Amino acid sequence: MQITASTVSLTVDDVAASQRFFTTHLGYAEQAAADGFASLSRDDAAVDIVLLARGIEVLPPGQRDQHASGLILAFTGTGIEAEEKRLRAEGVEITMPLREEPWGERLFQVTDPNGVIVQFVEWVAPSGPEDA
Numbered sequence: 229m230q231i232t233a234s235t236v237s238l239t240v241d242d243v244a245a246s247q248r249f250f251t252t253h254l255g256y257a258e259q260a261a262a263d264g265f266a267s268l269s270r271d272d273a274a275v276d277i278v279l280l281a282r283g284i285e286v287l288p289p290g291q292r293d294q295h296a297s298g299l300i301l302a303f304t305g306t307g308i309e310a311e312e313k314r315l316r317a318e319g320v321e322i323t324m325p326l327r328e329e330p331w332g333e334r335l336f337q338v339t340d341p342n343g344v345i346v347q348f349v350e351w352v353a354p355s356g357p358e359d360a
Contacts (some may be wrong), residue, residue: 240342
């Protein structure tokens with residue numbers, strides 16, 4: 229099998245709110261939408277996103293009432309300091325401020341209106357002491 233695209237499907241309470249968040253602040257564009265459903269994509273290597281309303285009947289009964297929780301949607305890229313400043317200026321709440329881990333990971337997080345955590349990551353040279 230050859231994978232030609234990747235999509236994450238998120239079950240949320242308010243599809244329109246998440247759709248506005250991802251299209252307004254994160255550069256996604258609507259590909260298709262219907263009542264309780266939206267398909268979003270970007271022109272770069274970011275994963276496509278499908279938003280489904282909690283309780284929607286297209287899901288199997290055991291999945292209909294689940295909510296996207298415990299999930300972090302992470303995007304790795306460059307220039308995340310500027311991205312954090314841009315999002316902050318747009319009024320997006322930064323739910324985990326920009327920080328750098330000793331192993332070289334710079335990251336920050338925002339949370340969409342439905343509680344979906346979006347993390348931005350940039351890899352840099354580790355700041356800790358080198359091994360002997």
